[in-house]
Amino acid sequence: MTIRVMLVDDQVLLRTGFxxxxxAQPDMEVVAEAGDGVEAVEVLRxxxxxxxxxxVRMPRLDGVEATRxxxxxxxxxxxxxxxxxxxxxxxxxxxxxxxxxxxAGFMLKDVxxxxxxxxxxxxxxxxxxxxxSTTRRLxxxxxxxxxxxxxxxxxELGLLTDREREVLMLIAQxxxxxxxxxxxxxxEATVKTHVGRILGKLGLRxxxxxxxxxxxxxxxxxxGR
Numbered sequence: 001m002t003i004r005v006m007l008v009d010d011q012v013l014l015r016t017g018f019x020x021x022x023x024a025q026p027d028m029e030v031v032a033e034a035g036d037g038v039e040a041v042e043v044l045r046x047x048x049x050x051x052x053x054x055x056v057r058m059p060r061l062d063g064v065e066a067t068r069x070x071x072x073x074x075x076x077x078x079x080x081x082x083x084x085x086x087x088x089x090x091x092x093x094x095x096x097x098x099x100x101x102x103x104a105g106f107m108l109k110d111v112x113x114x115x116x117x118x119x120x121x122x123x124x125x126x127x128x129x130x131x132x133s134t135t136r137r138l139x140x141x142x143x144x145x146x147x148x149x150x151x152x153x154x155x156e157l158g159l160l161t162d163r164e165r166e167v168l169m170l171i172a173q174x175x176x177x178x179x180x181x182x183x184x185x186x187x188e189a190t191v192k193t194h195v196g197r198i199l200g201k202l203g204l205r206x207x208x209x210x211x212x213x214x215x216x217x218x219x220x221x222x223x224g225r
Contacts, residue, residue: 001027002027002029003027003028003121003124004031004048004049004050004051005028005030005050005051005120006030006031006032006040006043006044006049006053007019007030007032007034007053008033008035008036008037008052008053008063009035009053009055009058010035010036010057010058010059011055012035014055018030018053019033021116021117022120025117027121031048032044035058035059036059037058037060037061037062037063037065037069038060038061039060040054040066040070041066041069041070049081050082051082051083051084051124052081052083052084053086054066054067054083054084054098054103055086055087056085056086056088056098057088063085063098064098067085067101067103070102071083071103082104082124083098083102083103083104084103084104084120085098085099085103085105085107086106086107086108087106087107087108096212099208099212100212102205103208104123104206105119105122126206157202157217157219159201159202160198160201160202163184163194164194165219166184167198168198168210168214168219169214169219170184171195171198171210171214172210177191177192177195195207195210198210
């Protein structure tokens with residue numbers, strides 16, 4: 001199955017570079033491009049797209065609001081594309097908001113091509129992409145935006161078992177299922193089961209929302225537990 005990709009960035013040169021990388025893949029095709037969020041939403045009304053690579057800082061409508069509209073079905077087009085935020089770490093402080101808006105993950109714009117391709121395939125398959133190193137660095141940068149010690153606990157957190165809370169904290173620290181399995185000395189299948197139960201009990205869509213909730217409620221702090 002060919003993954004239909006849309007590139008949204010106000011820099012034509014960057015879109016051209018990404019397009020060259022994706023065009024070389026037998027399972028990917030760039031089917032649309034846009035220079036800002038307004039154009040992206042308009043194009044999606046008539047174009048079927050699987051994954052949107054979304055810049056954050058753009059004129060007219062930024063990537064966060066565009067992501068929110070797309071993920072809430074505001075584009076009104078065929079299908080429901082997944083959004084992957086591409087951010088410049090040193091400049092953009094909106095990636096966290098992008099995840100809250102419904103993005104399936106975020107990557108840095110200088111990500112190696114093979115990692116970008118892996119991320120696109122993962123998002124298309126239904127996984128969330130929260131690169132461990134990027135998660136830790138980005139959330140550390142957002143410490144001033146995250147809750148303090150008086151954060152209101154999420155009422156559903158009480159439904160989690162001790163092990164599920166432990167798994168949630170490790171997810172929020174950016175660990176993959178394999179890394180969590182190694183840390184807890186259990187099988188990866190067991191971790192996947194725990195993750196599924198956590199998402200179900202908390203009414204969350206994916207791991208990205210789990211990370212956001214864990215930090216919002218103060219279950220974990222930027223820089224550690």
